[in-house]
Amino acid sequence: MSKVVSALVSDIVNPLLGLVLGAAGDLKSASLSIGSATILYGDLIVVIIDFVVIALVVYYGIRIIGIDRLDKKKV
Numbered sequence: 351m352s353k354v355v356s357a358l359v360s361d362i363v364n365p366l367l368g369l370v371l372g373a374a375g376d377l378k379s380a381s382l383s384i385g386s387a388t389i390l391y392g393d394l395i396v397v398i399i400d401f402v403v404i405a406l407v408v409y410y411g412i413r414i415i416g417i418d419r420l421d422k423k424k425v
Contacts, residue, residue: 352404359400367395 368377380392 355404355407356400359396359403363399363403364396367399368392 364377368380376392378392378396380390380395382389382391
């Protein structure tokens with residue numbers, strides 16, 4: 351499951367965000383140069399997006415299947 355989500359994020363979401371944020375081509379290579387220092391913020395954004403998408407898939411998967419209601423007592 352995580353490989354499917356990672357492929358979705360890396361092949362569809364990241365190129366679109368790269369266009370929006372102005373990173374030419376790959377979002378992972380996006381950086382900010384301040385003087386002689388280069389801050390590579392693109393990789394952090396990719397990892398955060400990957401985490402959020404996987405978390406949402408797991409959360410809604412559990413809600414749809416109904417596992418969250420198994421431990422509640424029936425009245």
